[in-house]
Amino acid sequence: MANVRFYSGDTVPLEMHKVRIVQKLNFMPIERRLEAMREAGNNTFLLRNRDIFLDMLTDSGTNAMSDNQLAAMIQADDSYAGSETFYKLDNKIKEIFGKQFFLPAHQGRACEHILAQTFVKPGSIVPMNYHFTTTKSHIVLKGGKVEEILIDEGLNVNSEHPFKGNIDIDKLKALIQEHGTDKIAFVRLEAGTNLIGGQPFSLENMIEVRKVCDEYGLMIILDASLLADNLYFIKQREEKCKNMSIREITRAMSDLSDIIYFSARKLGCARGGGMCLNSKKLYLKIRELVPLYEGFLTYGGMSVREIEAIAVGLEETMDEDMINQGPQFIAYMTEELKKRGVPVVTPPGGLGCHLNAMEFVNHIPQQQYPAGALGAALFIVSGIRGMERGTISEQRDENGNETFANMELLRLALPRRVFTLSQVKYAVDRISWLYQNRSLIGGLTFVDEPKILRFFFGILTTVNDWQDKLVAKFKEDFGDSL
Numbered sequence: 001m002a003n004v005r006f007y008s009g010d011t012v013p014l015e016m017h018k019v020r021i022v023q024k025l026n027f028m029p030i031e032r033r034l035e036a037m038r039e040a041g042n043n044t045f046l047l048r049n050r051d052i053f054l055d056m057l058t059d060s061g062t063n064a065m066s067d068n069q070l071a072a073m074i075q076a077d078d079s080y081a082g083s084e085t086f087y088k089l090d091n092k093i094k095e096i097f098g099k100q101f102f103l104p105a106h107q108g109r110a111c112e113h114i115l116a117q118t119f120v121k122p123g124s125i126v127p128m129n130y131h132f133t134t135t136k137s138h139i140v141l142k143g144g145k146v147e148e149i150l151i152d153e154g155l156n157v158n159s160e161h162p163f164k165g166n167i168d169i170d171k172l173k174a175l176i177q178e179h180g181t182d183k184i185a186f187v188r189l190e191a192g193t194n195l196i197g198g199q200p201f202s203l204e205n206m207i208e209v210r211k212v213c214d215e216y217g218l219m220i221i222l223d224a225s226l227l228a229d230n231l232y233f234i235k236q237r238e239e240k241c242k243n244m245s246i247r248e249i250t251r252a253m254s255d256l257s258d259i260i261y262f263s264a265r266k267l268g269c270a271r272g273g274g275m276c277l278n279s280k281k282l283y284l285k286i287r288e289l290v291p292l293y294e295g296f297l298t299y300g301g302m303s304v305r306e307i308e309a310i311a312v313g314l315e316e317t318m319d320e321d322m323i324n325q326g327p328q329f330i331a332y333m334t335e336e337l338k339k340r341g342v343p344v345v346t347p348p349g350g351l352g353c354h355l356n357a358m359e360f361v362n363h364i365p366q367q368q369y370p371a372g373a374l375g376a377a378l379f380i381v382s383g384i385r386g387m388e389r390g391t392i393s394e395q396r397d398e399n400g401n402e403t404f405a406n407m408e409l410l411r412l413a414l415p416r417r418v419f420t421l422s423q424v425k426y427a428v429d430r431i432s433w434l435y436q437n438r439s440l441i442g443g444l445t446f447v448d449e450p451k452i453l454r455f456f457f458g459i460l461t462t463v464n465d466w467q468d469k470l471v472a473k474f475k476e477d478f479g480d481s482l
Ligand SMILES: *Cc1c(COP(=O)(O)O)cnc(C)c1O
Pocket: 060, 107, 108, 109, 110, 132, 134, 135, 190, 194, 223, 225, 226, 262, 263, 264, 265, 266, 272, 273
């Protein structure tokens, strides 16, 4: 994004790219959207693309690629072992992160699987700023326990805190004293903390965490899937880093980490993932599992074309004009909604704009999944697909009781360089209308509830006929308009 002042005095995010390949969108009438939502069991994951207008489900594997990425893909060197393409990425990782060893995996959760297999034992504790769905599932599957030691402000939906993803250092020390270092598998830091609204942590906080980990001999594993946003916010919001380049900040974060893993579906705008580190001993240990679960060490379950795209994408991530597009569009959308009184998570983070369902539909009890209900309602009235990040995304406890989420969010992801500003304005308009008519939104209940990661496949139904009433009101206000 360019920092261009408009004569009108407005602040408008200005794209620093032009569109050269386009995909036609479908825009279905509201009757079809209602039908599609019902067919999908009120679960936005089960919708089909043909029924969706703006897909704001996720930024995973949906970011726009650059001309240079596409060009590199054509040159990929395909072979089971020893592909030159792999060494291109391996070198890029060395150059950017300064880590000697790189292990590929097919996506972010595959790294989590391998790292949990390697380091988590029954009874292990894994302290972290905040969990991510797949991370927690892999740790729990191995008999470990996640301990969230985020600063209290992190769970405050509306805040001025620039780094809501920071770790509370006192909580970290207390946890270590309570359990002893032997029980702690590693400390996990998640860049661009996903489930609390794409919120960053500061470099200063990371330095503090490192000090504690050094004191107790603990390892830091950095989940760098959303690193691009975190880098941008460190440069924007952290006084001491204002004059550092994105490359220098990346290197500083890397130097504070023992192991870095990432989903290249997000970081690098391609598809794939990997882990990098400097310890040969740990590398050899982790390496054993890669051919078993992912594939040979020079592809790790990825297509060589995607590996080429990641190498170029990582380089492009070092360009501030590139990584600021997501956060600036998100900030625009968040501010516009705020002006209209819509409850959103503030300050704006990365990844997407997050609606605060707990307040948006405060008449829906948590047992009836307010964020899920809001997601279903928004799709029906707009064709926009969001993702529930609330209680449906949690897992029941050992006794089968609901684990109520700390926050009930509807995440509207803005995949990088994909949407135009008029599409964002459309989203703002329909969300504002829905907010005016929020009393018409009702709750959801499970019809079919899977045990693990239920948000992916769960089937839900409405507690009454609220969706018909919502459609009737929409038609009253918008007539024949889509
Ligand atoms: C998406 C994500 C993952 C998992 O990556 P996948 O490639 O989707 O498996 C892990 N951690 C964070 C923070 C993520 O956002």
